[in-house]
Amino acid sequence: MDLKNTFFHQVSQRFQTHFQAQPELIVRGPGRINLIGEHTDYNGGFVLPASIDKEIIFAISKKEGTTCEVYAENVGDSTTFSLDQLEKSRKGWPNYLMGVVDQLQKRGCKLGGFRLVFGGDIPTGAGLSSSAAIECGLAFCLNELYALGLSKIEMVKLSQAAENQFVGVQCGIMDQFASMMGKANSVIQLDCRSLEYQYFPLELNDYLVVLCDTAVKHSLGNSEYNTRRQECEAGVDILQRKYPEVQLLRDATPAMVETCRDEMPAKVYDRCRYMTEEIERVQLACQLLLANDLEGFGQKMYETHDGLQHLYEVSCPELDFLVDQTRSDDNVLGSRMMGGGFGGCTINIVRKDAVDAFEQKLAQAYHEAFGIDLKCYRVTITDGTEAITA
Numbered sequence: 541m542d543l544k545n546t547f548f549h550q551v552s553q554r555f556q557t558h559f560q561a562q563p564e565l566i567v568r569g570p571g572r573i574n575l576i577g578e579h580t581d582y583n584g585g586f587v588l589p590a591s592i593d594k595e596i597i598f599a600i601s602k603k604e605g606t607t608c609e610v611y612a613e614n615v616g617d618s619t620t621f622s623l624d625q626l627e628k629s630r631k632g633w634p635n636y637l638m639g640v641v642d643q644l645q646k647r648g649c650k651l652g653g654f655r656l657v658f659g660g661d662i663p664t665g666a667g668l669s670s671s672a673a674i675e676c677g678l679a680f681c682l683n684e685l686y687a688l689g690l691s692k693i694e695m696v697k698l699s700q701a702a703e704n705q706f707v708g709v710q711c712g713i714m715d716q717f718a719s720m721m722g723k724a725n726s727v728i729q730l731d732c733r734s735l736e737y738q739y740f741p742l743e744l745n746d747y748l749v750v751l752c753d754t755a756v757k758h759s760l761g762n763s764e765y766n767t768r769r770q771e772c773e774a775g776v777d778i779l780q781r782k783y784p785e786v787q788l789l790r791d792a793t794p795a796m797v798e799t800c801r802d803e804m805p806a807k808v809y810d811r812c813r814y815m816t817e818e819i820e821r822v823q824l825a826c827q828l829l830l831a832n833d834l835e836g837f838g839q840k841m842y843e844t845h846d847g848l849q850h851l852y853e854v855s856c857p858e859l860d861f862l863v864d865q866t867r868s869d870d871n872v873l874g875s876r877m878m879g880g881g882f883g884g885c886t887i888n889i890v891r892k893d894a895v896d897a898f899e900q901k902l903a904q905a906y907h908e909a910f911g912i913d914l915k916c917y918r919v920t921i922t923d924g925t926e927a928i929t930a
């Protein structure tokens with residue numbers, strides 16, 4: 541791959557100046573986009589993500605003993621922890637690393653210490669899964685360095701468990717799966733219940749994927765995320781009384797939810813309605829994409845946004861504003877909020893020859909409305925977590 545624009549050189553040079561040595565291994569861990577299927581992962585539904593050319597680079601070497609020394613290039617900060625005494629750090633960022641070490645040790649993997657420098661260009665809090673990139677990247681590094689013999693799927697699962705247990709966000713499996721398993725120019729159609737997946741090439745022809753970054757992250761994000769999970773579980777409990785076969789919302793349909801409406805608190809009904817509709821929508825959207833019906837696919841993206849805004853209630857005024865700006869623009873096929881919500885990016889499918897004008901128009905409108913500079917990222921789909929050499 542072309543390393544010109546990556547943090548490869550910056551991170552490997554930092555390793556040399558910081559530790560006075562050459563790294564044994566360099567790994568790249570990408571961020572992800574998701575075309576459609578939002579909040580469906582923890583309900584056993586389908587998602588359609590891909591790993592992208594925004595990434596974190598890891599330069600790492602083994603170290604005698606049990607001490608791990610880490611330098612985080614983006615924050616210009618360092619930390620040291622011991623393999624046999626992992627305690628949650630108030631700084632935040634070390635927890636993604638310690639969580640992975642913790643999970644590896646819980647699985648009986650024999651680790652030694654390490655020296656690590658990591659950094660990259662995935663904006664944090666933008667919904668592009670910088671945390672999954674860190675977790676999967678470190679798992680990959682340690683698997684190589686200490687010849688642990690883990691499969692990629694095992695590393696995906698333990699990275700998710702690190703986030704659930706050590707960081708304390710009850711995320712589903714999509715982000716880690718996409719970061720680790722991505723494939724250049726392809727999207728992954730993943731069944732989050734069985735973990736069966738298939739790649740298919742994303743052929744957008746005259747169109748591009750453009751992300752628009754609100755640059756906001758409303759603080760209720762993580763707690764509301766966990767609340768949505770609980771609301772979905774409450775919905776399953778109610779549905780089960782009538783339909784014992786329902787183990788996850790994946791097993792229910794919008795029609796089944798309707799028949800239980802009177803038994804459900806209003807919010808639980810809204811969440812279940814969005815979720816069962818979205819799970820069906822992803823299937824339809826995949827068929828449209830395979831049939832090269834990009835316009836039809838774009839419509840589904842708008843439907844997803846509307847559901848996330850009004851029924852699932854994980855959007856925010858900044859995201860809604862950016863999506864609304866595109867609704868009457870013939871050069872945009874689809875637009876919606878992406879990821880967990882409460883800030884972060886919208887994902888847009890925009891005509892190539894209109895991208896400059898699109899970005900300018902949105903940046904101006906966004907600045908007038910919120911006084912914030914809009915950042916836009918034109919996305920290329922790359923391979924997932926991998927070792928790289930100069």
Ligand code: GLA
Binds near residue numbers: 577579712713879880
């Ligand atoms: C976050 C979580 C994922 C997924 C998305 C919403 O990115 O980490 O597991 O639930 O939100 O689709």
